[in-house]
Amino acid sequence: MGIKILYFASLRETVGCAEEVLESLPAGVATAGALREWLCARGGDWTALRAGQAIRAAVNQNLAHAHTAIAEGDEVAFFPPVTGG
């Protein structure tokens, strides 16, 4: 099943990636916030996801919080605050 991760807008451009699939959830990662920290720990451009940066998350296309649970098969997205309308 794995986990699909999407990036949008300025964050997509910064990390240079629109979409990736992890074959399984990393050990110890069970929430959207923990996944964000795990990605940030890649270093380099991925530190755009560090705490304090205005980044929003969605799990299965619903707005999520840091403590929102994630599981194998989920679609998780990270993006800056929205600016449509």
Place this chain on the structure above:
Amino acid sequence: MGIKILYFASLRETVGCAEEVLESLPAGVATAGALREWLCARGGDWTALRAGQAIRAAVNQNLAHAHTAIAEGDEVAFFPPVTGG
């Protein structure tokens, strides 16, 4: 100069008059409220203007109160509460 009086909507139909011109302001009548009382005193259908009836007034095409001053040459209108829009 005289004074022109206009009636609108249900009040126009009740008093059977859209417009009349008084050759001069009746003695003792110096406000929109006093003119209304004077008209009401005609009796019959004109009692539609009696105190307590929801009737609005305008003097020279501006919404007026009972104490709004009127003078020769003015245009005074009486009508029910508005219902446009």
Place this chain on the structure above:
Amino acid sequence: MSVSVQHTDFDLDAETAHLASVSHNVGAVATFLGYVRGDDALAAMTLEHYPGMTEKSLADIVSQAQARWPLLAVRVIHRIGRLLPGERIVFVGVASRHRGAAFDACEFIMDYLKTRAPFWKKEETEQGARWVDARDSDESALEKWGK
């Protein structure tokens, strides 16, 4: 600012396009359209008004809105005469830089128009004709504007 009182219908696309075109700063256009409802077997609605005062009161309402909000354009069209169910009675369109001012000014203009502009509606039904009563809720709608 532009106010019209007319028997004829209007071109919504053209009116809106004009509001949006007055300045390259227009980011928001809020509009309101009022219709004749087909309630209670209504056959038609006739709108009477007070010529002269009507235009003056609408212009005054628009000026008040322009004094309260940073508006780029305002358009008010009110129809008179006999209208059938489904026909449009009134159009208010407001252009501004941001949506807050456009929404507020559009609703403010409608709330004032409903209680201050000299228009009266007479309904025709199978039971005959009757003048529409003013709604208390229209008067109380003004309270939110602090007057």
Place this chain on the structure above:
Amino acid sequence: MSVSVQHTDFDLDAETAHLASVSHNVGAVATFLGYVRGDDALAAMTLEHYPGMTEKSLADIVSQAQARWPLLAVRVIHRIGRLLPGERIVFVGVASRHRGAAFDACEFIMDYLKTRAPFWKKEETEQGARWVDARDSDESALEKWGK
């Protein structure tokens, strides 16, 4: 309820006529149109979105509005892709029996759309391209809806 996310522009007359025609009880249609402002020598604006989530979040916003007010019809159209100054970005139209619900629901939908729907704007100017920052005022606009 009807929500569209599309590259193409839309027919305002047809959309509004449809909102008004859903029921003979429609007395009020409030609409909002958002435009690309020509500020600061802006050459174009590109709208990116999150396909799938966009439609879902707009439908959810509309459902919330329908739960709060007695609405007869709601239409939301949001454009994506590259748009030029003066072009329309978004349309929200709400039909109701009376104006209060139509105005409130239309503004509520825009306030939620601005802060919850996954769209992002990138501006092109002579100085290059930059992503538009979210406005704090958009977040605070939600407070009036008690959430």
